[in-house]
Amino acid sequence: ISVVAVSLKKNSLDIRRSVSYQIFTFLLALLIVSALFRQLSRFNRRSRDRIKAIRHLPRFGTVAVPLRYRIEISHCDRRRLEFSLTESFTDAFPNFRAFRQFARAKGRRRDWLKLLARQQKAVASPLKLSLAGNSEAEVTAELLPLRRGLLSFKSLTLASPEPLGLMNRCVTIPLSQTVLILPKRYQLPRLDLPGTRCYQADGLALVSALGDSEEFRALRDYRPGDSVRKIHWKSWAKTGKPIIKEEQSEYSVRHALILDTFQSGDYSEVMEEAVAIAASLACTIQTQESLLDMVFVNDQAHCFTVGRGLGQTERLLELLASVVPCQDRSFSTLLPVVRSRLSMLSGCVCILLGWDRDRQDLIEQLQKANIPTLALIVAPAAGLSAPIDRSCLRNRQSSIRVLHVGRIQQDLWSL
Numbered sequence: 001i002s003v004v005a006v007s008l009k010k011n012s013l014d015i016r017r018s019v020s021y022q023i024f025t026f027l028l029a030l031l032i033v034s035a036l037f038r039q040l041s042r043f044n045r046r047s048r049d050r051i052k053a054i055r056h057l058p059r060f061g062t063v064a065v066p067l068r069y070r071i072e073i074s075h076c077d078r079r080r081l082e083f084s085l086t087e088s089f090t091d092a093f094p095n096f097r098a099f100r101q102f103a104r105a106k107g108r109r110r111d112w113l114k115l116l117a118r119q120q121k122a123v124a125s126p127l128k129l130s131l132a133g134n135s136e137a138e139v140t141a142e143l144l145p146l147r148r149g150l151l152s153f154k155s156l157t158l159a160s161p162e163p164l165g166l167m168n169r170c171v172t173i174p175l176s177q178t179v180l181i182l183p184k185r186y187q188l189p190r191l192d193l194p195g196t197r198c199y200q201a202d203g204l205a206l207v208s209a210l211g212d213s214e215e216f217r218a219l220r221d222y223r224p225g226d227s228v229r230k231i232h233w234k235s236w237a238k239t240g241k242p243i244i245k246e247e248q249s250e251y252s253v254r255h256a257l258i259l260d261t262f263q264s265g266d267y268s269e270v271m272e273e274a275v276a277i278a279a280s281l282a283c284t285i286q287t288q289e290s291l292l293d294m295v296f297v298n299d300q301a302h303c304f305t306v307g308r309g310l311g312q313t314e315r316l317l318e319l320l321a322s323v324v325p326c327q328d329r330s331f332s333t334l335l336p337v338v339r340s341r342l343s344m345l346s347g348c349v350c351i352l353l354g355w356d357r358d359r360q361d362l363i364e365q366l367q368k369a370n371i372p373t374l375a376l377i378v379a380p381a382a383g384l385s386a387p388i389d390r391s392c393l394r395n396r397q398s399s400i401r402v403l404h405v406g407r408i409q410q411d412l413w414s415l
Contacts, residue, residue, distance in 0.1 A: 030164065037162040051075040053156050053173050060314075061145045063184035063276070067122075071156075073129070074136040081131045083160040087124040087143065088172075090152040118267065121147045121181070126159075145181040148275065148321045153177045182317045183272075183279040186409050191284060218246045256341060256348045257281055258334070258362070259296035261326045263353055269405050271325060274351045274378045277408065279320050281349060282306060283313060293341060294319075297326050301337045331358040338362065342369045347397075350375045355388050363400075364392045372397035374415075381406045 054072040061067040075081060099115070124143035131137050145151060156175050159168040219235055222242035235243035259278045263271055278294070285292045285306075294304045294316055306313050326333075348371050352359050355377055366373045372395050377388070379402050390400055403411040 034164045034166040050077050057179045061181045063145050063148050066142050068142050071141050072138050078133040083158045084126040086126045086157045088154040090154045121151050148181050148183045151179050151181050182321050184276040186280040186412050188280050188284045219243050253346045254291045256293045256345050258350045260352045261296050262331045263325045270353050270378050273408050275320050282316050345371050347372045352377045367394040375400040377402045379404050
């Protein structure tokens with residue numbers, strides 16, 4: 001083998017037996033000429049002042065749903081321009097902390113490419129554009145959001161190939177903007193959550209009548225369509241115009257949606273799926289005749305109410321888009337927040353990242369208060385490491401279901 005290697009080496013250096021040096025010289029000459037064309041072209045740094053771009057972004061985007069937006073481009077030059085337009089995003093590379101945490105992970109293969117792909121928040125395909133001299137154009141661009149949170153745009157890059165087509169002449173236009181990407185949402189069947197109407201001590205002043213018993217709230221002028229039974233006859237006699245009594249409901253169906261955010265790492269597919277399930281449930285339950293209290297711990301304990309008449313679902317989705325793992329607190333931090341609302345709840349849905357003694361204590365407290373509970377445990381694709389102890393379930397309407405990463409949609413349809 002060594003003799004053959006030496007022979008091949010000698011032949012490669014012998015210009016009488018090999019033409020590889022000629023091919024190399026020819027290709028090198030092409031690259032040099034291409035680089036000269038690129039430098040001498042007028043489509044370079046001076047073109048940045050002649051080209052203007054404005055990006056019109058929507059207010060929100062959603063993970064795994066194509067996001068379309070408009071870009072207005074104009075230039076003050078007599079030449080016709082043909083180029084491709086590419087978006088650049090910030091934070092496209094993991095920081096040192098993420099690399100160090102990924103390197104110290106035990107029991108997992110260090111797939112650095114997977115870490116880089118996880119850091120990528122969106123994918124935008126280049127857009128071909130032809131622009132006549134001294135003109136304006138409006139194009140529709142599209143990108144695919146990959147992660148929830150704030151997506152930051154950095155710049156627009158206009159690339160035009162030089163005559164040989166080996167290199168691109170590029171112009172970068174700084175254009176910083178942001179758009180909030182909401183969590184992915186799954187399709188859910190109509191959920192008939194267990195529970196009956198309960199007395200609401202706060203009166204539900206902002207909610208339209210959902211319950212049986214109503215309490216006087218205020219007086220207002222008559223509006224077409226108001227019931228005659230709501231007329232306040234004494235006020236009509238004093239003012240000479242019909243006055244209506246506004247009442248608020250004292251009894252209503254009220255559920256709690258508890259989101260588990262307690263984990264040791266900065267990122268996990270299990271938590272991302274849990275946030276997506278919470279967003280899906282929040283958008284589904286608010287269309288039914290009930291209220292929903294969203295409870296989770298981020299930098300502090302949050303309790304946010306959505307439901308019929310409140311119209312704050314978008315605000316809840318904004319909060320879920322910014323949820324980060326709670327690493328410096330224990331799961332028991334969530335228990336006092338839940339305990340303070342037990343008397344108002346008709347039922348509860350818990351989205352858990354695993355199953356241990358602390359999470360079992362939460363289910364037991366809900367069962368002691370006789371609150372029907374649906375516990376959804378998000379498990380890795382390989383399943384849970386330990387079996388689930390269902391002895392804590394005392395209410396016949398309560399249940400524990402396991403949702404596996406990779407087939408969340410199929411498991412949700414079976415609820």
